[in-house]
Amino acid sequence: MVRLSPSRLHDSLRSPALGSIGFLNEVMTRFPDAVSFAPGAPHPGLVADLDVQRCIDRFLDHLVHEEGHTPKQARLRLYEYGPSRGLINGLVGEALRRDLQIDAPSNALVITVGAQEGMLLALRALFRPSAGDVLAVANPCFVGITGAAGLLDIPVVGIDETETGIDLDGLTAACHRARADGRRIRACYVASDFSNPGGNRMSLECRRQLLELAEREDLLVLEDNTYGFTTAPGHELPSLKALDKDRRVIHIGTFAKVCFPGARVGYVVADQPVDGRGRLLADELAALKTVVTVNTSPLGQAVIGGMLLEHGGSLAELSRAKSELYQRNLNQLVDALDRTLTGRVPPGVEWTRPAGGFFVRMRLPVPADVELLEISAAEHGVLWTPMAQFYLDGTGDCQLRLSCSYLDPDQIETGVRRLANFLDKEIGQ
Template sequence: MVELSPSRLHGSLSAPVLGSIGFLNEVMGRFPEAISFAPGAPHPETLPDPQMQHYTDRFLEHLGAKGFAPERARRMLFEYGPSRGIINDVVSEALWRDHRIGCAAEELVITVGAQEAMLLVLRALFASADDVLAVTNPCFVGITGAARLLDLDVVPVHETAQGIDLDGLARACRTARRDGRAIRALYVAPDFSNPGGGRMSLDCRHRLLELADQEDFLVLEDNAYGFTAGAGTELPALKALDTQRRVIHIGTFAKVAFPGARVGYVVADQQVLSEGGGTRPLAAELATLKTMVTVNTSPLPQAVIAGMLLEHGGSLVELSRHKAALYQRNLSTLTDALDRHLGGGAALPGIRWNRPEGGFFVRVHLPVRADARLLEVSAAKYGVLWTPMDQFYLDGAGDTQIRLSCSYLDPGRIEEGVRRLTAFLTKEIRA
């Protein structure tokens, strides 16, 4: 019988970042009665009716209006389809209508969630061992995990309350250049990042794009949580401010529609030179890579997503309006409960938390190490789960922080969960 040595397998298989989600799922499985602030999943109330025929019919009507014969349109839902996607025009129009992100359908690729978009973009951009990926610190494990799979070097840049530390990013560029290397791209989630919850100010957005021009790097913008901004507090996406095609914009329908569809997208309008002197968009190169990864994104979920958009006037904002209000309610419930039960940290010195204006997550600082042992105590004795923050940091800076997600719970469960968390912190940390 063949036995495989770990030393002969890719090193990413033993990387902590790849095991972080599995670890949380294992803990949740062992304590099913615990209130869990761990998953950043959409609330069950936001999931659509399981009868999806209405949405696919709506998309077929759209194809008919574009001149597709009924049989040809129907077959599009059941055949492989083009690797770049079949709903590009609907998504492109929605991005312009709601966010003033201008892109042609051919400058867009419909992907298997945002995760595939990240993997494709990293694979396309990083051609040399001298290329470095910069990320915010703390950072979403999806991008750092994808970089680990591709053996890319990653440098962390601190995230401030106003967004990424631009001085720190400039220093990282200088350091890389001194070492004969270059920051090829920066990953950033400017609106309510996972896990930090930070939001980039408008001034920081403009200055980041200026720095990208000066230092010649691309910006990978993750826009998963921008829709949760309160009415009247919206800020333009980096891509909407991008006049030099520096920004590659990555989005997902997991939160604004439903996660089981596994449909995301990437706007990549950068022009790639060909040997004959012409150009084609980077999106075309990503679509070529996609043929060797997933071949295409399943047409049926694409049709459902497009139908949902069309049902809401072709608008991402209208599609997500109810969900945004629910998440704003949950976030306020969580931060208000922390204020009431933990008293702003007065009762328990050394405990503090941020107050994001949107998104799914609140970050809590503790005066002790928040590790797997402490999580085990919290789950077993007090019936409350949370996420240790150390997995999101590249420099070990988050070992005394926890992440609380408010997205999956009802207000009553959030309130009870904070009561349990307070009891846990009061008794275990003081002990």
């Protein structure tokens, strides 16, 4: 019988992040009665009344009456492989123009299997590690992008994330260091609105200065817009792509949070010219996609397309109810932490108060590691996510992440009370 040596398998399989994610899933299974602040998943109640067939029928009606297909042709489009670029590009592009002021013609869009595939395709197209290309990421960073870089053997450098966005001086210094070493920062990944896991939001001034830096240092920006929809009305900021005048920004989005993750539908806006004959980066991504996933499920796209159409083709209308629920949950979590923990928890315990997104970060005076999480789950009935896996430099050992998205208000209150007991007993002593 063949035995495979771990040392002969790809190095990415030994990433600490992979082990941490598996551990979290295992702990949640072993402690089903614990209140879990761990998953950053959408609230299950938001899809309780979803009629998938109605959405598909709405999209089929659009294909027939708006795009000129016969009913038979329309149905075949959902049952066949379909174009690698996507079926709902026009609907998504119009929604981005209407709601985010992003100019996204169909030929500049690729509909992907979630945002994760969009990241993988963009990295594969842009980076040549043998030529010295390096990816800069905000630190702490979403493990999806660093994991994808690891699969592709792309070197990654972390740039500290501040309360107002990525550290621009730090990014500039990293560009200079890379050049001195015969390498270059090819692109920088950021989540401009309420990043995962940091929860920070980039200020308007930082957005503008980042684009100026990108032009000055000749790099691209990978913008992840997963949590922008959770912004409270009246507090919206333009995305980096909406501010982009030099086509420096590759905009990556997903319908996992504004619709539902099971559809596995995301998108990439990649309007960068590749040659002088009208070919765009989106064409290259679509070509790569043919040997990665071939195409994004036409049925999944039909459901998302139908949901968009049912809401007037507007992302803002589609996400309104979800945004309100997540704003409520975040306010509930922050308020409960302030009420329950202030004056009770030991010195050195601090937490953030973000204005949007799913996540609150907490700092402890001791390592927030898997051993401490095990105690928290087994003895106090509350789960959270250690932050160390999100940092590239090992500085997040004493931090944890609390997610509010999957819970109801009463669960949040119960979870915070249990968290207070955990902190009082285990950290205070």
